[in-house]
Amino acid sequence: MSENEAAAELFLQLAEFWRPPDSVFWQEIAAGSVDEAIANLSTQAGYGAANDISREICRELLPPLSALQYFFVRCFIGIGKQSALPVESVYKKWTDDPTARLPIAGSTGYLMGDAALHARYLLDHYGFTIPPDYQMMPDHLSLLLELAAFLLRHRSDEECRLFFSQHLDWLGHFVDALATMDTEGDNDWKARQVYLWNLSILQHSIDKHLQRVSVPL
Numbered sequence: 001m002s003e004n005e006a007a008a009e010l011f012l013q014l015a016e017f018w019r020p021p022d023s024v025f026w027q028e029i030a031a032g033s034v035d036e037a038i039a040n041l042s043t044q045a046g047y048g049a050a051n052d053i054s055r056e057i058c059r060e061l062l063p064p065l066s067a068l069q070y071f072f073v074r075c076f077i078g079i080g081k082q083s084a085l086p087v088e089s090v091y092k093k094w095t096d097d098p099t100a101r102l103p104i105a106g107s108t109g110y111l112m113g114d115a116a117l118h119a120r121y122l123l124d125h126y127g128f129t130i131p132p133d134y135q136m137m138p139d140h141l142s143l144l145l146e147l148a149a150f151l152l153r154h155r156s157d158e159e160c161r162l163f164f165s166q167h168l169d170w171l172g173h174f175v176d177a178l179a180t181m182d183t184e185g186d187n188d189w190k191a192r193q194v195y196l197w198n199l200s201i202l203q204h205s206i207d208k209h210l211q212r213v214s215v216p217l
Contacts, residue, residue, distance in 0.1 A: 006044035
């Protein structure tokens with residue numbers, strides 16, 4: 001397996017966390033196979049190991065399935081007093097178009113901004129079908145990671161670099177939003193830590209990849 005193929009598999013594995021958790025995926029985490037796969041793929045991709053990648057950490061943090069599902073709905077679908085949507089547009093200015101007259105034009109926190117329109121164009125261009133539930137958020141993290149995996153397998157290093165730089169540069173803001181959310185007891189805290197763990201690995205992998213493909217000045 002080449003480094004880019006391993007990286008593609010890694011991004012697909014990380015993408016699984018950003019879909020509604022079901023019993024099959026929960027059981028895979030509980031068995032330790034997800035931790036092991038992520039650690040192995042990170043090494044094969046040439047990213048090394050982030051400080052908090054281990055074969056046990058996700059399994060150790062894992063709360064019961066019902067708690068993970070509750071946190072996911074409350075936080076990532078936006079049902080509740082607080083939310084931190086895993087959607088690019090929310091963390092960027094809605095548009096950079098100086099002629100836009102809408103009041104939200106220069107604001108953050110909204111869906112279907114410039115980032116979403118460009119993500120939708122890319123998904124259409126490369127032949128992806130946007131699921132019905134994601135029509136208003138084509139820049140959802142799960143879709144962006146699927147697209148990243150495709151580019152790693154089939155396109156040039158330069159295309160990958162541009163995509164990573166343009167569409168995966170908002171994760172720090174997402175981490176901040178998630179880290180400051182209130183938790184409702186120990187299991188809710190554990191659920192949040194699982195997703196923060198995922199994001200720490202994702203950010204580490206993106207940084208390492210950009211270092212590898214960036215052209216020295």
